[in-house]
Amino acid sequence: MVKPMKIAIVDDERDMRQSISQWLALSGYETETFASAEDALKGLEQDYPGVVVSDIKMPGMDGMQFLKRLMAVDSALPVIMITGHGDVPMAVEAMRVGAFDFLEKPFNPDRMSELAKKATKARRLTLDNRALRRELSDGGALMKKLIGVSPAMERLKEDILDLGQADGHVLIDGETGTGKTLVAHALHAVGARASKRFVIVSCSAFEENALIERLFEPGSDGSIPAIEEARGGTLVLEDIESLSDAAQARLLQVINEQGSPAETRIVAISNLQEQGRTCEDVLRGDLFYRLAALRITVPPLRKRGEDILTLFTRLSDQFAEEYGCDAPQVSAQEAAQLLQAPWPGNVRQLINIAERAVLQNRRGSGSITSLLMADTDQIAPVMTTEGKPLKEYVEAFERMLIDNTMRRHKGSIVSVMEELCLPRRTLNEKMAKYGLQRSDYLA
Structure with a gap:
């Protein structure tokens, strides 16, 4: 079951700490209280599994100083500031520094619960994304996800370890639902590029012009193309068989310009399901042989x-x-x-x-x-x-x-x-x- 998120309550007034704690506990949160910012900082490290509610005016380290220290430790930590009447300019400044939101005294408890719900949801998403990034950069953890001791799975794991250390482009094929994208993650994580960028683009998710822009050209919104975003790392192209002739030509040009070893490693995933047809049948020959220099076929479950x-x-x-x-x-x-x-x-x-x-x-x-x-x-x-x-x-x-x-x-x-x-x-x-x-x- 999903563990409840924590809420750290920091306020020098004992009655205020207790009332906020009791209300949030009734709303289903696990709370912990601190009488000063100095005490709170001892228990609030990066990846703290929750959010912070803090008063702005406190003796010693005040709320603004506390907020700045927290943002230095973890800039994505949601901090809800409590302000007194007339302190709205200070609250606005707190938002600029990085506060999640603020409440002005006297505040409605339901408003507190509403903000806590939004903040904890945002925090859970942040922590989940961090955990996923760590997992996807941990080759050992990813290899453990490839469960099984059958000869087919042992061969697959050996192929991943061998090709992960190589530097050529890779073609991954296999039936739908076999875990080809997981294999691509593992290839990246066990190789020398593990600390570099890992970018996935689904070729079937874009119209032709939009795909060419996503892969090779700066976006109208200023976004950088995927080939640049993945520079030095790995670019995974799912549904490679969906590439148009023009996109295939551009990709081949990029591969040729990069030379060897490739500046950006390309892992192409083929999901071609047409009876009697293979990826070799739908891609131009020169591109296919560049992408399929190294090849992994993921075994079907049966x-x-x-x-x-x-x-x-x-x-x-x-x-x-x-x-x-x-x-x-x-x-x-x-x-x-x-x-x-x-x-x-x-x-x-x-x-x-x-x-x-x-x-x-x-x-x-x-x-x-x-x-x-x-x-x-x-x-x-x-x-x-x-x-x-x-x-x-x-x-x-x-x-x-x-x-x-x-x-x-x-x-x-x-x-x-x-x-x-x-x-x-x-x-x-x-x-x-x-x-x-x-x-x-x-x-």
């Missing part, structure tokens, strides 16, 4: 074997936490159906199934089988044409069962032995066989 069950478990656990309920238990029959489904929508489709399975489980009705049937418009569970030996289905289910039980008991071997009725030696052997480590489950 080729990833027991990774399907691992992914389903992780996703359903995440959705169960989000919705505040239990994740559904997967039966042996349902596990086999998950493994055999053709997954035309790949990981994106699996995400949808996992979320709906959690919502069904919360209501106490439905099954994973019914979801697979409804999702594929069939009257019976859909099966792939690629049969697998029974032994593979049994092992995949067994691994999932041990994995789920270890997660539920947070790595308690005794609890897992009791629930699965397994002697310790057998459990240890099976965990070793499936690459499961107890340390991964400890809380």
Whole structure:
């Protein structure tokens, strides 16, 4: 569940601190109070998970000095200033310095709640964006998002690590919903350009002239073109097959002018879904071979074997936490159906199934089988044409069962032995066989 945002209340008047704190606590916020700006500064660091409400007139360090110090620590921290009657010019100055807004005494408590709601929403967005930027610059974190131990996924991870260290342009292809943009992020994050800009442009989202302007020409609003914005870093072009002839010519010209090593690395993503056609068929040959100097094909979900069950478990656990309920238990029959489904929508489709399975489980009705049937418009569970030996289905289910039980008991071997009725030696052997480590489950 989402944690409530904090609100730090700074005021030298005890009664005022308490009344604001009580009101905001009733509105669902977690509050902390400080009698002086000096005390507050000790606990308000960059990425403080909340906002600040501060009086302007205080002994020692006043509100304006306090605000300037806060802006030096974190310029995006929302600070709501409280002013006395006649201090509006000072409040306007506070807004110029960086205050989020101000309240004039005596103020309406509902107005305080309204401002707190806006400020905490803005703060959450800022912190989420910062966390995302950190995550997207952390190659290790991104590689962990590529869940799975199937041969297809191991090859993909090896390709990312190898090509991430190279400097040539890259073409990423694969079916829709396989995670090609995540692979592009990982390529950038594990390479020498990780600290440089990472810019994504969807070629299918623009008309021809607008796309050429976005990529190569300064915008009418003064914005810089993407090729300049990504200079020294990585420019990702999604839906590369949507480039017009004119845009292809401009892109080829830029690539040729940059020489080798490329000043800006281009990662092209192809989402071509037309039967019997490839990216090579729709791009001019000289551009295709420049972009496809290095190439990664992201495997479809149906080729990833027991990774399907691992992914389903992780996703359903995440959705169960989000919705505040239990994740559904997967039966042996349902596990086999998950493994055999053709997954035309790949990981994106699996995400949808996992979320709906959690919502069904919360209501106490439905099954994973019914979801697979409804999702594929069939009257019976859909099966792939690629049969697998029974032994593979049994092992995949067994691994999932041990994995789920270890997660539920947070790595308690005794609890897992009791629930699965397994002697310790057998459990240890099976965990070793499936690459499961107890340390991964400890809380």
